[in-house]
Amino acid sequence: MDIPILTPQLHQPKTSVGESYLRFQLNEDTPAVLLMKYVQEVLIISTGRITPIPNMPECILGLFNRRNRIFWAIDLAFMLTSQPVDASSQQYHVMIIRVGETPLSLIVREIKGTIRLVSDLQPLEEGTATIQPYLQGYIWQHQEKLLVLNAEAIVHSPSLYNY
């Protein structure tokens, strides 16, 4: 059997040019990136740690505690695509972002890692209305269409405050 991935080149020098982005899967088939400078921390928590809060918008899953601080847990996928994150999974991949003074924890399907991209951001075409306000554009890389999310837009999303 041919297993090339099992023997990686550990000290392969890599190009370190461009902006640093955090790469993640919004849902099964939607990769997305977020500028690293907004990201404070990523973590993986079990679903049980999130306490559901009643009378909140559907995208807010609840509250959870991290190092004596309380964070709102936002289902980013639901907020952007109205499709809830995979509920059968026992773990949530969480990224804590901070825009200005507002910290917010976003739950995504999977955090992939960091990626450096030379910003040849392309504008969005019309059509995807719900996701539109939160996007800066997209970047093509390795035949993948990476959505570049706008952190400020997410933080100030009306769906978080409209209730």
Next chain:
Amino acid sequence: MLKQLYTRPVYITTSFIVVEQILIGADMATRFKQEPTSRHKYKKASHLNDSTRNTPQMPSSSVQHPLSGLDNHQIPTQQSNQNSVFDQLGLSFWQRLSLKTKATTLAITLSTLPIIVLGATAYYITSKTITNNVTQQQQARAIALADQFDNFISQRYLDIQNLAQSSVLNDPTVRAVVSTQSKELSLEQYIKNNPGYDNIAVIDPAGQVILQTAGEGIANYSNVDYFQQSIQTKRPVVTPPRKSLLTGEYSIYAAAPVINTTTGEVFAVVRSRTPVQYFNEILHAEAKNLAQSGNRFGVEEYFAVNDLGKVVVAPTEHLDYIGEDAQAVFPRVAPRLINNTSVGSLIDRDRVERQQYLVAYTPIQQIESQTALNWSAMVALPTAQVFAARQGLFLPFFLGTTVFTILVGAIAAHLVNRALRPVVNASLAVQKLGEGNLNTRLSVQGKDELAVLGSNINVMANQLQSLLRQQEEVTEQAQLFADVTFRIRRSLNVDDILKTAVKEVRKVLKSDRVVIYQFNSDLSGTIVAEAVAPGWTQALSDTIDDPCFKDRHIQQYKNGRVRAIDNIHQAGLTDCHIKSLERFEVKANLVAPILKDNQLLGLLIAHQCATTRAWQQAEIDLFTQLATQIGFALDQAYLLEQVEKARAVAEEASGDQRQQKESLQQQLIGLLSDVEQAAQGNLTVRAEVTAGEIGTVADFFNSIIESLRQLATNVKTAASQVNFAVAENQGAMHQLADQASQQAEAIAHSLDSLAHMTDSIQAVAASAHQAAEVTRTASLTAQVGGVAMNHTVDSILNLRQTVATTAGKVRQLSESSQQISKVVSLINQIALQTNVLAINASIEANRAGEEGRGFALVAEEIGELASQSSAATKEIEQIVENIQRETVEVAHAMELGTNQVIEGTNLVEDTKKNLRKIFDGSRQIDQLVQSISHATIAQAQTSQQVTQLIKEIALISEQTANSARQVFGSLQETTTVAQQLQVSVGVFKVDDES
């Protein structure tokens, strides 16, 4: 007998005579009771006296009564049987003793017993009274002691109360005035005035001693119980004697509060101490005084025992007892003192001194206003002293009783001895009589029962003597009779008998003449035998025809009358009778009949010629019996004579028979000559028939010859008939022989056919054998197939085993791959975490700005590696999944294989069954073929047997043919014989004509 003694107390107490009566025998005693007068007779009875022999001269009629009375007394065993109340053993022992011993023993016992009992009782009562007195006295002293003790304690109580109320102490004004020294002085003075105290102290409520007399005292009293008690109760307290802590002596302490007369407060306590020793000395000084002042006993010893059982008061001699356990001194008294409430006495042994003491004890009463003391007072005196009086009493009592007993016993024994002497004498006499000394006689005096007994014994002895004499005479006569009889019967000749008889009878009777007088047919008589003493007339062969005799007396003699005449002149005889007797000088005679079958043969007569003679009855009896014996002897002799005569008659009869024999012989010769020709075959001759026996024989002979003649005729006819028949049979016999040979041939033919049949049967047997071989081969093949099948089954089973093992391995493989996948997911998890950490690290690095740039790069690289390892794990997962899927497939395939193997096994099993069926079938065939072969063999054997049989038949038929030939030969011989017979019979002349 003892029992009777007790049931008749009157006799016991009245006199010894009664005792004797009872001793002589219960029956006698009863008789005395019934005849009260006899007792007086007995009292007057004199004892045996040798000078006046009272030989019994009683008439025989008067003897009878006392004898019968004596009988009643001579059965002592019967008596004792009636007295069934006695113990059998005791009785036999008692019976063994002599009467004298018994009587003496009883008399002594009865006379001495009351004296001994009286003496013992008197001594016992006196001694008991003395003991009681002493005990009570001592108990009184114990109570007095207790009272004394009580008083003593009370005195302490009163004294201390007085002291406390003395103004020197309780009046504050006086107290203040009087100095301490003078106060102490006054206390010393008090001690001197009231002896017994050895210390008085005044103590303040704090327990410090204020005043104190000489003598020691403890420094602080605050803890002492009586001190505290007196302060609390404000009343005086007296302690029971206790051991002083200072002096170590038993002391009584008394304490009383000193109460301020003005304020009523207790400002001091006064306390006194009295050693018990003091009390002790007073007490025992008093005891000694008491003893000296005329008390008869020694010094009493006083003791007191406290509630703990310790001796606190003891006499001066025994001061060492103080402080000892009472148990150690008086072990038996000590336990009674505990919780004792009453006075008591006991004899106990002092353990220390080893001396017996009589001890009286009592509890000491409750002291006035004090708690219970639980003490006991004891007074002890050595028993030797207490009971000295009692000891002194014993010796006089004992000596007096003994002397009196011996005296009375001696008197009793003497009296009994005197009273019993006649009885003993009687007993001795009877014993001598019993030993055979019949001349023994008792001297009898007086008329009492013993005298009667004596005279009866004498009478009895006389009777015994006369009886003995009579007995001897009878024996002698019997002997004589036997002798005479024997001599008479020795001979069978009549004359001899008669002679012997008269001789012997005369010898026996010692008479002068004895004759036997035989009656003739006319009733006159002849003297046939005589024995006469020399000098007297001979009367032998004298015929006496006495007409005056025969008519009157013969009938009487026939009836067996015996006549004895003592004196012929005084017997009232007729003159002719006397005259005929005087002829032979007869003075007295004795006549007895000799009888035979009630027939009077004669008379046996004895004559006394010298004097008259009184015939004794025994002589008469003997004479009679001798006469009878002579009768018997004569009878026998006559019988013998008759037998001799009969024999002579028989000899005459045998002469006639010889003549008859001779005539018979002649007749026989005639008969024989008549029939002589019949011997030559002439059957026509006849014998002459005459009268008489021979005539009858001749008649018989004639009829026999006639029968013979007819027989010869018949034989002739039969022989000719046989000749004819044989000639006819000859043809038939020929035919028979021919047919027998034909039969033999036919049988040989059938034998051949049978041989053919046997051959074919053997062929069948061979075929059957071949078939059996073939089937056996088939069966063998089937068996081999079965074995091969078994091998196949085994292989298949092995295969199944292998498949199962492989399945297990595959399952293990699957489990291992599952574990791999677990590990892989763990790695994946780690990679994820690493990734997250790398991201966080790079975030942190970015935040650090330019300095963290290098670190950020490293972090990114780490993240890259983490995602790469994640991908790698994904691939591993894929591979593992593949492996699992394939293992599942393999397991499935295995299962299928196993099923197929099972199926294969089943098929093989079926095949095996089929093979088994084939095998069974071939075996059945084999069996069948075998049975066929057996059957053919049996057939062959049967056919062989048949052949054998037929051969035998052939043999027999041949024999038959032979037999037929022989029969033919025999027939021919028969013909020849028949012809010969015809010739022989022809010799007999049967017809007169031919």
